[in-house]
Amino acid sequence: MDNYIWKISFHIIMTLRKLVDGIYVDTDGTNGGNHGAIVLEDEVVMIDAGMIHTKSQETKGFLKKETGKPILKLVFTHSHSDHVFGAQAFEPVSLIASVPMRERCEENLKGDWEIETIKKNYAAEKNERPELWEAVQTLSIRLPDVVFKTHLFLGNNEEISVKLLGGHTAGSATIISHPHNAIFIGDLVFSGMFPYGGDPTCDPDRWIMALEEVLDLGIETIIPGHGPICGPSELERYIQALMDLRANVEDATTTGMTVSEFIEEGMIPQDITEGAERFAERTLNHWFKFYG
Ligand SMILES: [Zn+2]
Structure with missing residues (x-):
């Protein structure tokens, strides 16, 4: 007992x-x-x-x-x-x-x-x-x-x-264990969630490039900075979601839409709506400035 x-x-x-x-x-x-x-x-x-x-x-x-x-x-x-x-x-x-x-x-x-x-x-x-x-x-x-x-x-x-690799922050690095074909990818992936991207050194373009580089390596096991362990298919979906988010932000900055309108009008891609209430505002404030 x-x-x-x-x-x-x-x-x-x-x-x-x-x-x-x-x-x-x-x-x-x-x-x-x-x-x-x-x-x-x-x-x-x-x-x-x-x-x-x-x-x-x-x-x-x-x-x-x-x-x-x-x-x-x-x-x-x-x-x-x-x-x-x-x-x-x-x-x-x-x-x-x-x-x-x-x-x-x-x-x-x-x-x-x-x-x-x-x-x-x-x-x-x-x-x-x-x-x-x-x-x-x-x-x-x-x-x-x-x-x-x-x-x-x-x-x-x-x-x-x-x-x-940069992206999430200017100093973001990834750690690969080659015998395991596994990567600690840090906050470049918030598995299944809206990411925090509000650091002043966050560069969304570098972020997406970094993830594409990792995807090309064919790594089997991805240990994200937050959320559950995932694999290449989830990574591919995550990259697509970040690309869609970026495209929507770029559109929004040309039409003069505000961050709160962006959130209210459902411009956050479906795959990353979870956790948006925590990070969307801070992330989008930075991304709007970045592309505006
Ligand atoms: Zn972080």
Whole structure:
């Protein structure tokens, strides 16, 4: 009985799961954006850090027990807080990201990421997300200490390739595990959902090009930044939805339509209407400016 209870509560806390042999993922959403790990011969490479460092600490402990290998590297897909704020849990670890990703973090530290500003901003979520609020009290933001310009390889036999593609943010990178034919695509995909595309460095044209480049690689397993794991057919539909959204935005900016009229008149493609209430306004404000 005790054992039973332990298992149940363990499951509630632990949201990381084995996807295939050698890849673990957390797509649950309770610890910020999706994140996961790739197991190499003698080390584990973490992809993104989650947002709540106390929860990420559990992830680290679980991986260590499960694989018996140390986590020596953490690669960031991009600079958004829901992928970065859990990083302190994995120390000591080498933190890897693209040059523009690190630049964006440095800018954030002088503004939105000042600790008093963060505490003020998250105070509103104190009751709704108590774990996040508590973690923020002991948050210490870690910045990448290894940066790359275009790409880099990891693993004794270059099993992992990391590539800067941009799009969702200027510093957005993807991480491919070649033996698994799997990609951590970051927030370039919000699986089945309307994406957040309101970052000032978001470039919708580069975003669509990045996804087309990934589609051409014929990768079987796609681990998105948010939402469930998907494959090439979902990716193809997602690209089409973003292209339709872009075309509609371009039309709207020539006719002088506003963002709220755009949303009210159903100009959001069917495949990505889910989650539009969260992100559509902020995303479209940026995209209207981008094409206007
Ligand atoms: Zn993001």
